[in-house]
Amino acid sequence: MIQLDDVSLAYAGRTGPVLALEGTSISVAKGEFAAVVGPSGCGKSTLMKLVTGLVKPTKGQVAVNGAPVTGPVKLAGMAFQNANLLPWRTVTENLMLPLEIVEPYRSNFRRNKDEYRARAETLLDTVGLKGFGDRFPWELSGGMQQRASLCRSLIHEPALLMLDEPFAALDAFTREELWCVLRDVWERLRFTVVLVTHDLREAAFLADTIHVMSARPGRIIDTRKVDFPRPRSLDVCYEPEFSALVLSLRNKIAEVRQS
Amino acid sequence: MTNRQIEALAPWIFTLGIFVFWEAAVRLLNVSSVVLPAPTEIFAAMHRYSVPLLKNSFVTLWTTLAGFALAVGFGLLRGLFVGWSRTIYRGLYPVMIGFNSIPKVAVVPILVMWFGIGEVPAILTAFLISFFPIVVNVATGLATIEPELEDVLRALGASKLDVMRKVGIPRAMPYFFGSLKVAITLAFVGTVVSETIAANAGLGHLMVQAGSNFQMPLVFAGLLLLAIEGIGMYAVTAWLEGRMTGWAFRSQQSAGG
C-alpha cells in the first residue's frame, strides 16, 4: 500500500536547508496497522506529508497503491493532535465535510444529503457520540472533539488513514477509551493505518508493526512486529510481553536520542 | 431593580448626567454661549434649525454610507485576493500598511481638484479611509487558516478554491464583520473631514458655516447630530456582527477550545 524508497526531504529553513528525513525506507502493506515512533522533531509529521503527497521528496520515491505519488493522494483521511473542527458547523456538518470534496460523493452531495447525514449519525454512534450530531464543536469536551475528528477522517471510507499524534492532548482515561474506539473501527473496516505517536504503549497496543525513527534527519532504524492476538483488550497492556516490548522500544529511542 | 436593569440603564443615566452637569456648570460659571452653549440652548437651536439640520444630516449619512458600501465591496474583493495565498499576503501586506499610513486628509484637496466641490470627494474620502481595515481583516482571516486543517482538506484532493469556500471564507467572516464597526466609524470621519474642507452640504459644511457666523449653539447642534449618527451606524454594524458570526464569540468562550 505504502512504499518509501531511500527518501530524503529538506525544508528551506530560514538559515539554510533543514534536512528532515534522510534515506528513509518504509513499507506498509494493505490493511496493515503501522505505528511510527521517534523522538520529537525527527520528521514524523514530515513522513505523513510525504505519504499523502502534500510535500514532494527531495530525493527518492514515494508510492501509494502501487503508483508513484506526484500530488495530494486524494484518498487519505487525516487526523491530528488538534481536532480542527469548523466552529460554524454542527458536528454532523463537520463530519460531512470530506463528502463535499471527495468524488463520487461530491457530485451527488445535494441529492444524497440525507443519506450522508444518516451515515454521519451512524458513525457518531460507533464512537459513543450518539445524539451529539446537532451540537457545535465548542459544546464538546476535548475528547469528544477528537472522536468527531476521527469520524471525519473515516466518513468517506478511505483506504488509508493517517493519524498524527491524534490522542496526544487527551487525558489517560480518554486516550485509552479512544484506543478502543479506533481498534474497533479498524477491526471492522480493515483500512491501512499509519499512526504517528510518541506514546509507546499506544503503538504497542494498536499496531501490527512499529517503526522506530532516529533523531533528525529521520530514518527508520528499527521495525518490530507486534503479534499479540487480536482482538486485543486493554488487559494486554499489563502482560509481561507487552511491558518488555515497551521497555525495549523505550531503550531504543533513548539510544537514538543520545547519538 | 435588578442588577441587569441597572446595567442596561447606566449609559442613559450617564448621558443625562453629563447634560445636567454641563447645564449647571455653564449657568453657575456664567460661560458665554459663544464659548460653550448650554445644552438647553443647543436643543433650542436644534428645534429652530431642524429643517437645515435634518437635510444636512441626511447628506452626511448617505455620503458616508455610499463610501462605506464602496469600501465593503472593494475591500471584500481585495481582501479575498490578498488572502488567497500566504505569498501574496506577505508581499502585499507591507505595501498596504504603507499606503494606509498616508493621512487621508491630505488627499482631500487632490480629490477636490479632480472632482470639484461636492459629494464625490466626501464619498471617496470615506471610501479610502475605511477600505483598508476591511482588506486587512479579510486577508488576515483567510491567510491564517490552520495549516493542519488545510492539510486534511488537501489530502482529500481539495483545490485551493474548495479550501477557500469551505474554510477560508466562513472563517474570515468574523474578521470581516468585526472590521465593519471600525470601517463605518472611519468612513464617517472621512466624510465629515471632507465636508469641512470643501463641500456645499453636509453637517461638516453646516458647522463650518455656523462657526463663521458665531452661531455656537448651531455648531454644537451639528456636533450632537454627528454623535447620534455615529452611534447609530456603529450600533447597526455591531448588531450585524453579533447576528452573522455569533459562533465566533461562543466558540471563544468555550472551555473545550
Ligand SMILES: Nc1ncnc2c1ncn2[C@@H]1O[C@H](COP(=O)(O)OP(=O)(O)O)[C@@H](O)[C@H]1O
Ligand atoms: N515548513 C518547515 N520549514 C522548515 N523546517 C521545518 C518545516 N517543517 C518541519 N521542519 C523541521 O523538520 C524537522 C521535522 O519536523 P516534523 O516532521 O514536524 O517532526 P515531528 O513530527 O517528528 O516532531 C523539525 O526539525 C522541524 O523543525
Ligand SMILES: [Mg+2]
Ligand atoms: Mg509532528
